[in-house]
Amino acid sequence: MKPMNVxxxxxxxxxxxxxAAATSGFLLAAAAAVVPxxxxxxxxxxxxIRGTVVDTDTGRGIDGxxxxxxxxxxQAVTDSRGRFGFERLRPGRxxxxxxxxxxxxxxxxxxxxxxxxxxxxxxxxRTPIALPGINVTVRSLLLEARGFYERERQGxxxxxxxxxxxxxxxxxxxxxxxxxxxxxxxxxxxLVMSQSVTLRGGGRGCEPSLWLDGIRSGLRNYDYIRPxxxxxxxxxxxxxxxxxxxxxxxxxxxxxxxxxxxx
Numbered sequence: 001m002k003p004m005n006v007x008x009x010x011x012x013x014x015x016x017x018x019x020a021a022a023t024s025g026f027l028l029a030a031a032a033a034v035v036p037x038x039x040x041x042x043x044x045x046x047x048x049i050r051g052t053v054v055d056t057d058t059g060r061g062i063d064g065x066x067x068x069x070x071x072x073x074x075q076a077v078t079d080s081r082g083r084f085g086f087e088r089l090r091p092g093r094x095x096x097x098x099x100x101x102x103x104x105x106x107x108x109x110x111x112x113x114x115x116x117x118x119x120x121x122x123x124x125x126r127t128p129i130a131l132p133g134i135n136v137t138v139r140s141l142l143l144e145a146r147g148f149y150e151r152e153r154q155g156x157x158x159x160x161x162x163x164x165x166x167x168x169x170x171x172x173x174x175x176x177x178x179x180x181x182x183x184x185x186x187x188x189x190x191l192v193m194s195q196s197v198t199l200r201g202g203g204r205g206c207e208p209s210l211w212l213d214g215i216r217s218g219l220r221n222y223d224y225i226r227p228x229x230x231x232x233x234x235x236x237x238x239x240x241x242x243x244x245x246x247x248x249x250x251x252x253x254x255x256x257x258x259x260x261x262x263x
Contacts, residue, residue, distance in 0.1 A: 045114060049117075049120060050083070052078075053122045091115075106122070140163060142257070159181055183238060184237060192207060234251075235252055
């Protein structure tokens with residue numbers, strides 16, 4: 001390296017050079033090479049790199065950034081001020097890569113002379129990362145314990161209404177919940193499903209079995225139950241209900257928040 005100035009017989013030589021390195025349009029900023037006092041580059045045979053990783057927008061040091069030198073041969077993590085360092089390096093050309101969560105990674109090529117200390121400033125920019133939204137499913141602990149969601153997940157042929165669906169329907173009477181379900185008819189607060197049986201009064205159909213909170217009930221007029229007492233309802237038409245709930249005429253399974261007196 002060429003001395004920049006001679007200060008006197010007792011003065012010491014000091015030289016400074018700027019090392020340029022670039023890939024993808026980036027430059028290593030403020031790279032200074034310094035030969036230690038009393039030593040020439042030929043005497044050391046090694047080099048030192050000191051550096052800082054900073055935010056391009058704020059100019060502040062970034063902590064926790066990973067700096068990789070070469071093919072993963074040397075690696076360092078920046079401190080709270082964004083500082084890092086590598087000691088006892090052989091002269092040559094190195095790839096320098098910087099990575100930090102929420103920042104765009106960068107890679108540069110750096111020529112390291114013999115017997116110098118390099119001071120680097122590596123600037124990286126923050127890149128917004130689009131993350132998928134969080135899917136939140138609110139479930140009733142009561143219905144969870146009763147197997148309501150499991151039966152729905154298994155794909156049983158039924159209509160499942162939890163508390164949210166019931167409130168959205170805003171029924172005046174419980175029987176109103178069933179008026180728009182295919183295969184179900186409401187007659188004076190009673191439900192009729194199958195068309196294979198003749199009802200008293202000349203109508204065709206039969207009444208589905210009713211299960212209240214897991215127990216079979218003889219209740220026939222559903223309007224005895226208050227809509228605001230319901231936690232969940234399962235409707236199975238024409239059979240196909242799981243396990244003990246199965247009935248050829250159909251099944252209504254009602255889960256209540258407030259226990260209903262069974263009739």
